[in-house]
Amino acid sequence: MNTINKTTLVWWLGCILLWSASQAQVADEFQKQLNQLKTYENLTLAKVMVVGTNHFKKDVLTPQKQTDLKRLIAALAQFKPTKVVVEWNPKKFDETNQNYRAYVAKKFSIRQKPNEVYQIGFRLARQMAHDTIWLFDNRPAFIGSLEGFTFDKFLGFADKHDKGFYDKHLKTITKVWNYNKALMKKLNLYDYFTLINSDKMSQVNAQRMHAFETRVGIRNTWMGPDWLGRWYQRNVRMMSNVLKIARKGDRILIIVGDNHKWVLDELFKNAPDFEVVSSGEHLLKYRKK
Template identity: 30%
Template sequence: MTVAQKMTQKQIEQRVQEIFPDSLVKADVLLLGLFHFNYPGLDGYKTEESMQVEILSKERQQQVKELTKLLATYKPTKIVVEYPAASQGKLDALYADFKLDDLKTKRDETYQLGFRLAKQLQHEKVYAFDSKPFRYSLASEDSAWIAKQFEQGEPLVKAWYDRYNQFYAYDDTITKRMPLKDYLLLLNSDEALRISHGVYLVETRIGTETEPAGADAFITSWYNRNIRMFSNLQRLAGKGDRILVLVGAGHVPILKHLLKNAPDMKLRRLDEFVKY
């Protein structure tokens, strides 16, 4: 009879490391979750104009320069922005214009941080990685069915949306009063990311055990969009790359989860490079 041999934790970890050596990691990735500096108004909650951060003011521009300087210490080889990957050619043209004219009068964070840092580091290109979700390609009758389920489930989610809108209004006061670097560190904290992700889980309660419309909509819309963005990052990652990703903070929880578990990428912590 064979006697089972006891294995130590160290032996197990060593064998796993042999199967998945550090050499398999192609790229480092640093996520910076942001609010949209130009307030495009595409989300359900709209920030009142009086509460919007004036990113072009002298004080805020100094804060942008400070943040850019700190992000440069990461020494990114690629800078990725929340712009449709299908429109990379248009982004290339915008960056080419920026390199010529320093269009820092644009409020968008793509200009204020992405283009500014890329030019400073003499990058030839800034990379787009956003994607429309699979939901957009579903048949119209499927979309109509899901819309009907959401309409019927409105009482289930309204109270939660009212609460989140209270939070967003309070967050506007924080954004307005805090220095940019300090606010972004707060925005990227574990607790803030937990709260921001929670709003996307409100509608998953809609439907039934046999027809969970809210769960299906989450998979084909919000989650799908983020995993497509992650997929684009995978294709962008080359051996030895250090990729800085500038993206709306709402995307960070899902992207962070995917990157932490990706076998060929290493997720870096923001507070390694940006500190209070």
């Protein structure tokens, strides 16, 4: 009986070894095929860094904020951008660049102009000795369920048609929003930019839009999904505007509202023409220098 058991055991062990060897061969063959897959990485034209910002108000003109801005711009300059891109429509290209050239020539003052296009874009481009400011915004029309869109109308629709959902999700979103806003108020301008450009903040912004917008008007007007779809559409067009101006070897720095950052980063990562450089990691790197 023991002899039979030993023989059986040896037979089973042999079967297991043969099966393991065959599986290893299959895995090796799969890995070989996987390694041979061709990608589009050889199409890369340029590096791109998306710098999210709040839309500046007059308080950015105070002496302390101006000091912080100089520090921020010095850090961004370490990226060595060959093009600076701002969140204005290309239709304003001629006017914007006329003002930029006058600014470089000290004939156009930005001292009382709080907009981030001036306070970051113009100053950074001048520091890098650029002769051009690039523009890339594009806002698709509000059509279909979004015709006549306002955020008050959007919230009113959600409140009227799905009160339970509206209360639950809006309270959650507002609670997180207010908590994060209180945290950010404690930061100087440089650290504020480092935080809003972090991967974690990009995740927060993306989750907020997908937690609420996607649910408003389901099986009714589809207002929420249509709004989020328009947001993607706008950012795809913006990315395409950058693609149009990109040249081999470019290092493109984009200044844009921080809620655009999460979607633009993903779009640029999926476009083989670009290599994305993390603005959050870049600012963190130069934070103590």
